[in-house]
Amino acid sequence: MNHATDEQIESLAEKIKRSDKRAYDDFFRLMYPHLTGFAITYMRDKSMACDIVQDAFVILWQKRFGIDTGKSLKSYMYQMVRNRCLNELRNRSKEVVSSELAENNTISEMVIENQNNDRNSLGSLFREWINALPERQKEAFELSRFEGMDHDEIAGLMNISPKTVNNHIVAAMTQLRKYYKQYKQKNSIPDE
Amino acid sequence: MNKKQNGTAPEHIINEFDEELRNEMNEIWLLAGSTAPDVQDISPIEVENGLNALNTRLEISGDYIPAGDKIAGWIQNYSRVLVAAVALITLTTFFIFVPRTAVVPYGEMATLDLPDGSFIEMNSGSTVRYSRFYRFINRTIELNGEAFFTVADHGHPFIVKANGVSVEVTGTRFNVQSWADDPAGETIVSVEKGGVLFYPIEKRDQMVTLTAGESSRWNPQQLQPTAPETSNVEDATAWREFRFVFRNQALGSILRDLERRFNITIELEAHGVENSPLTAYYSQQVQLESVLDDICTVKGLRYTRTTTGYRIYRQVD
Numbered sequence: 001m002n003h004a005t006d007e008q009i010e011s012l013a014e015k016i017k018r019s020d021k022r023a024y025d026d027f028f029r030l031m032y033p034h035l036t037g038f039a040i041t042y043m044r045d046k047s048m049a050c051d052i053v054q055d056a057f058v059i060l061w062q063k064r065f066g067i068d069t070g071k072s073l074k075s076y077m078y079q080m081v082r083n084r085c086l087n088e089l090r091n092r093s094k095e096v097v098s099s100e101l102a103e104n105n106t107i108s109e110m111v112i113e114n115q116n117n118d119r120n121s122l123g124s125l126f127r128e129w130i131n132a133l134p135e136r137q138k139e140a141f142e143l144s145r146f147e148g149m150d151h152d153e154i155a156g157l158m159n160i161s162p163k164t165v166n167n168h169i170v171a172a173m174t175q176l177r178k179y180y181k182q183y184k185q186k187n188s189i190p191d192e
Numbered sequence: 193m194n195k196k197q198n199g200t201a202p203e204h205i206i207n208e209f210d211e212e213l214r215n216e217m218n219e220i221w222l223l224a225g226s227t228a229p230d231v232q233d234i235s236p237i238e239v240e241n242g243l244n245a246l247n248t249r250l251e252i253s254g255d256y257i258p259a260g261d262k263i264a265g266w267i268q269n270y271s272r273v274l275v276a277a278v279a280l281i282t283l284t285t286f287f288i289f290v291p292r293t294a295v296v297p298y299g300e301m302a303t304l305d306l307p308d309g310s311f312i313e314m315n316s317g318s319t320v321r322y323s324r325f326y327r328f329i330n331r332t333i334e335l336n337g338e339a340f341f342t343v344a345d346h347g348h349p350f351i352v353k354a355n356g357v358s359v360e361v362t363g364t365r366f367n368v369q370s371w372a373d374d375p376a377g378e379t380i381v382s383v384e385k386g387g388v389l390f391y392p393i394e395k396r397d398q399m400v401t402l403t404a405g406e407s408s409r410w411n412p413q414q415l416q417p418t419a420p421e422t423s424n425v426e427d428a429t430a431w432r433e434f435r436f437v438f439r440n441q442a443l444g445s446i447l448r449d450l451e452r453r454f455n456i457t458i459e460l461e462a463h464g465v466e467n468s469p470l471t472a473y474y475s476q477q478v479q480l481e482s483v484l485d486d487i488c489t490v491k492g493l494r495y496t497r498t499t500t501g502y503r504i505y506r507q508v509d
Contacts, residue, residue: 033234040229123226146228
């Protein structure tokens with residue numbers, strides 16, 4: 001996830017627990033770019049991602065006495081940011097989903113119909129296809145693809161086994177290939 | 193972050209697919225990369241701005257120690273220590289007067305060692321409470337439930353208070369059963385060794401003296417506990433070895449014993465059997481269902497599993 005050594009972070013965690021504000025600042029400087037990038041993967045909005053990461057750091061300071069120095073503070077922060085992102089997305093999607101359902105379209109129908117729209121580049125089609133993946137598959141795939149995380153890191157974050165992470169990613173890519181094939185057939189691009 | 197844009201899929205992912213699919217999957221991986229969120233790396237200036245914003249928020253929430261000015265920081269730290277010290281003293285003062293409490297969950301038993309060398313074996317679902325000054329002021333224990341006491345002899349009296357009644361002893365071994373939810377509000381004391389004084393709280397002149405092998409009962413309707421009667425103390429303390437001895441015990445009370453021991457709920461949906469007496473012995477650890485089998489056979493009842501335990505109902509022919 002980033003380049004600070006585990007020992008460095010461990011010693012920062014202990015200092016933060018003892019209310020060492022300077023260690024806390026160092027930890028912020030160390031983690032902020034990575035955590036923000038991570039949050040952007042979920043939120044796709046930089047200012048929102050920054051807000052969420054800052055919230056997480058406020059909470060870290062408030063709960064500093066409860067820091068478990070036996071566990072990785074880095075993973076703790078990633079997990080907190082992930083939870084806050086998912087909550088935010090869930091709150092938001094309640095509105096979106098209900099309006100989508102009102103139109104009585106299944107998601108895949110919408111996706112395929114949209115392909116006829118010329119203004120869509122292949123990139124934005126891929127974006128829609130990824131968005132149409134089941135939530136967990138999408139998350140595992142995006143963390144792997146955009147964050148460059150390995151299966152163990154994703155497994156720890158999503159609280160599932162590395163095997164399941166792998167299954168999610170394979171399923172996601174298989175589904176994306178299906179969409180892509182349909183798209184190529186419709187636009188009569190020959191399969192190489 | 194070029195990892196987001198370029199390159200083929202990592203081997204551990206691509207190798208999950210059949211050979212002939214791998215090229216296509218690499219293409220998918222590559223194309224998906226174009227949808228990566230558009231991030232420029234966070235610049236050092238943005239980091240410092242973020243940190244400043246964060247510190248403003250922490251300051252507002254009143255939980256911020258400025259790192260810059262050492263002396264000011266020291267004074268601020270020091271004042272915090274003072275406040276903390278005052279708070280600590282106040283808390284400790286209150287804390288000392290709050291008694292210690294030991295609660296044994298349903299389905300478990302526990303032994304509690306007291307500072308004077310006495311110890312208490314507690315049956316499932318029982319609560320014991322004693323002052324933090326135990327041993328310095330007096331040796332008083334409050335009990336709700338059932339416990340077996342082994343009292344170290346220090347010359348000072350050891351007093352068990354339970355639901356309106358007191359047991360006063362010096363070194364001895366005895367059992368007290370006193371459930372606040374007992375329908376009759378009854379307390380039973382059985383002495384294994386030594387002797388005890390048994391009396392309603394605040395009415396020491398009504399005391400009954402019990403010696404080894406004797407027991408006595410009291411409920412709030414009585415002025416005085418019953419006269420000492422010779423009893424089998426082993427029956428009264430059978431619970432300590434996970435045994436059950438029900439001697440003319442009301443069915444309702446038996447079911448409560450089972451609930452506590454096995455940590456389950458038993459609903460009794462049959463009128464008129466709640467107080468019907470039953471005698472049964474189980475000499476060793478016994479399965480709950482075999483006890484229920486026996487009860488139902490004798491009383492003409494049936495039982496069925498529920499999500500939290502069992503329901504007992506009347507057999508309909």
